[in-house]
Amino acid sequence: MRHQTTKAADRELVVIGAGHNGLAAAIILADAGQKVTVLESNSEPGGAVKTEEVTLPGFRHDLMATNLNLFVGSAFFAKYEDRLKSHGFAVSQSTKPVCSLFPGGGYIGVSTDLEETLDSIRTYSDSDADSFRVMRSEFDRVAPHLFPLLGVPLPSAAAAKKLLAASRALGRSWPFELGKLVAQSPREFVGDNFESPEAQSLVAAWGMHLDFAPSVSGGALFPFLETMASQANGLVIGTGGAKTMIDAMVGLLHELGGRLRCSSRVDRIVVEGGQATAVICGQTRHEAAGGIIANLTPTHLFEDLVGKSHLDKRFRTHVQRFRYGPGTLMIHLALSDLPPWTRAEAQQYAYVHIGPHLEDMDLAYNQAMAGLIPQRPMLVVGQPTVIDPSRAPAGKHVLWVQARMFPAEISGDAAQQITGTDWSLIKDTVADRVMTQLEEYAPGLRSKILDRYVLSPQDLEATNANLVGGDSLAGSHHIMQNFVLRPFPGWSRYRTPIKNLYMCGASTWPGAGLGAGSGHLVGNLLTSRRRRLRDGR
């Protein structure tokens, strides 16, 4: 059967995938006068940013991503802040971003009040409080140079210039210090700086948001930045749900003349003469003379949509070797009250981390990597209704529980209790285990639960095809696949071997998180390309 050809598609640019990076790219291009259509296979835009009433009416749950710190700190947001706000974007801010709970009622809280944070650390160690203060001033010293580096393409002359300027400002040995920090594991980094297991865990726990268990080399930079940035700035979430961000982006896209088509699964990218020219959605052919930006994992993009025949062997090897990290299990609770934490103060924090210690996090990761259901995963517990009561009926609460990490393919149970290996059959049993663990830190929590909704790693992938095996990062962030190596060595600048086809999203530099980095960078890349074409250069 012949494909229908959409009319008036001259020089149209197609974005595949309405995750926030795809939308960011589309907005930048539409803003520059480019005709843009975003095609999304799901019925709703947002990728990993979804807010739904999955438990009871009136209880709004961020299904996956929830922390908007990176977004409000992004170059994209700086450019479009007012316009996004005019489309309803609103955030709720916590001045108490995170606390870590320890067995027996132990606790350290991080608040935007530095002295309060240091007092909390001091309950474990005076010298750790001093170290934290030093680390914070070090952060203030390097952050103005470091964050801009994360916002330019790698490798690039711009990045080299920024690095050079930074070493001029921070000293000639700074690149070596940065190199060491980039190479270090969280365990090595916190071991160099803190003596108490609790302060060490406070920082290292952030690594588990990515796939940096404490002993993973190359994992120290992120926990350092995240701990210090959240201490300095607090933590923001979307008012009414993270979806506020997606709704505003879609509103802005429409205002700029861009289009969004949901329930439009792209089956194939048409490559003619080495150039991507159109996409096929079912019976429809969308011409894309203006280019295609794929906000997809490289495996899906190149293996399923482009096809091996258009790629040379070397590139196919890269695609084949792209590695996904371990999976995540999400539990959403509708609660009649906040969790009765062993430390009442914990109720004030946006996030509660339950590692509890480096040893536990390393063990959970190691078991997941061996295909085992971990005995005690690390828990990130979000309490959005503490800062944004609009997410639940009056006086009620929602709880966002992320359990890290789980295997996509199960080979066994580390606790040797669960015999099944099919996620769809055992996810509630696994969730029960997580709840038992949580109950140790919030005795009586069960009696407050009005409803529960569980997303297994498999469910996460079903919700968003980019979360392969439930990997919430769309590809391991380990150093062999980070920075200039993301997604592949030599291909960190959004181009692909296919002319006119570009990639963005969590699988590309600067990786996972809601910073809109890759969308912004690919949008800028194509805007300047469009300008060159227009000017006949």
Add this chain to the structure above:
Amino acid sequence: MSNFDVIIVGSGINSLVCAAMLAKSDAKVALIEGNDQLGGCIRTEELFPGYHHDVLSSWYPLFVGGPAYAELADDLHREGLEFANTETPTGVILPGGESLVLSTDSSTNHKRMEALAKGDGFAFTQALDSFFSNDANLTFGLIGGDLRHRSTIGLLAKELRARRLGGTIEFAGSALESCRSWLERAFDSEVLRALIAPWVLHAGLGPDDANSGLMGKVIIGSVATGGLPVVVGGSHKIVEAFSRVISANEGTTMTGTRVVKVLTGRGRAQGVVTADGRRFDAKRAVVCNVTPQQLYGNLLSADDSPPALVQNAKQFRYGRAAMQIHYALERPPTWANNDLAQTAMIHLTPGLNGVSRAVNEAIRGLLPAEATIVVGQPTVLDPTRAPMGGAILWIQLQELPRTILGDAAGEIDVGDGSWTSEIAERYADRIEDRLVLHLPDLRSIIVGRKVLSPQQLEALNPNLVGGDPYSGACTLDQSLLWRPSAMTKNHSTPVKSLYHIGASTHPGPGLGGASGYLVASALR
């Protein structure tokens, strides 16, 4: 008071190489060792009458393949050094009895691996071919050369021209891959994965560590092509050969003489002072084969180096501890699997996940429930080490905590966490129970067993801090430019004519002698 051109502190392989090379170039060399014998980690003891055990290091693939040997081979062999080698350097056996032996013949390997899983033989051959034809120069250039030196920069420039930026970044990507990632994508057979995974322990890494994929290729590639040579008669023979080369070239060696101070003056190292108060002057250089803490914390005065470097040296971190178990046997043990009888070094492990788990347990401070057991059979290569008909097992465990927080198997009471001989013996019993599963007659042929705990390793060689056989964790942040510190250039120090060599410095541990070679090359 005595005058020398160059004084070398410590007498491990790097010192021996450095001293021999410089002595041959007509420098007046003194090698000063605190122990009562030369050799550092090269040490042979007659633990039981007639049985000569290499109590620490024992295997020489890095040395025989390295630049120091290329230069000194004739001298050393003239002074009695002899190597024995084998065509079956390594093998693995899994708890269920599945095994694989690596041969130095590539077609044999290909056939055996294809039999385990179709395609694996091809993948193994291809991995090694591609490593040796494409990446070996750059890899060995980086892990064998001085990094901030024009030769390395020249090599990088040459590789950059040939590979272009994309290809160079590609190399960096593959160099940072973990061994797990490499093995899981390249091979289907769990047995083949198990053959390779334990070898990253010998580079001080674990299979999940960044860079362990490349190190796995380097080591398994070296072993598959060069075998696993040992010194005939025991490793002390190589020390004796070195010592004779040094004396023959008018060098001096001293034992039982502990250096306590490096003398500095007029901005350079002037000599050393020993514990008994003697002073030795060095006209050209002092070369210290010690840990960073010893060098910057003890041997130098606080005002000799910038405080930031002293702080850096203080933070130099040590890796997992190791333990040795030495068996003297009446006769060679009977392997339940006969293929292993003639293999030089066998790993007992549940496989890739088993190595990963044991490493993880050690990182978490636990005695591993099922450690990787490295079983060396030196007498297969060199029967002269035991009385006629007897045999020796050289057993190494590399996944131990320096301070013990607990026992992963929940059996051994670990007390206050420090290594006692009681804990070491009980842990050795656990290992022996597993050995017996594959060596059913072991217990009936034991002449003697000697266990060396991490603490005892450190007692034999103070560079093995906490029993870390590699004098410093080998993870990425302490490798390359960062070993021991990015604040020093190559093997120089802030004190002119004072050099730092040994396993704590680039390119790290092993019997290659590279740091000694590099400093000697720079000095002569």
